[in-house]
Amino acid sequence: MISNLEKLLGTPRDGALLRYSLGVEYEKAGRHDDALAQLREAVARDPLYSAAWKALGRVLTDGDPREALAAFRQGIAAAQQKGDRQAEKEMTVFARRIEKRLDGDA
Numbered sequence: 587m588i589s590n591l592e593k594l595l596g597t598p599r600d601g602a603l604l605r606y607s608l609g610v611e612y613e614k615a616g617r618h619d620d621a622l623a624q625l626r627e628a629v630a631r632d633p634l635y636s637a638a639w640k641a642l643g644r645v646l647t648d649g650d651p652r653e654a655l656a657a658f659r660q661g662i663a664a665a666q667q668k669g670d671r672q673a674e675k676e677m678t679v680f681a682r683r684i685e686k687r688l689d690g691d692a
Contacts, residue, residue, distance in 0.1 A: 587611055602632035606641065613645055621645050629660070636665040636673040643680060655684045 591608045594600060609624035622645055628638035639661025646654035658681040665674035 588615060602628045602635050602638065605631060606635065606638040609638070609645070610641055613641070618645065618649070629657075633660075634664045634668050636661050636668060636670045636677075639664055640673055640677050640680075643677065647680070647684065651684045651688060655681055655688070658684070 588608070588611050591604060591611060594604050595608075605624045605628035609621045609628060612618075612621035612624060622642070625638055625642040625645060629635055629642060632638070639657055643654045643657040643661060646657055658677045661677045662674055662681065665671070665677065
């Protein structure tokens with residue numbers, strides 16, 4: 587799966603969806619840094635791609651909760667702008683969990 591997606595990089599089919607898909611597959615394969623790079627590229631190419639923001643926030647949660655929180659907040663704003671209520675609700679829950687965890691660390 588990953589090699590098939592990688593073959594599409596730099597082709598006319600290279601875009602936010604490809605980068606998102608590759609990021610998700612990298613994460614499943616335990617390739618954390620590669621997943622982050624692709625998911626960041628996905629949201630750079632389409633700042634309103636709420637699913638990519640959600641995936642990026644999830645990947646960041648274990649490593650850098652503050653950065654994850656920022657990603658979820660940007661994703662919430664993107665979801666609100668697109669009217670994607672489900673993604674907005676999910677990311678709001680994830681963001682609240684991180685906020686509680688950060689408040690507990692203070």
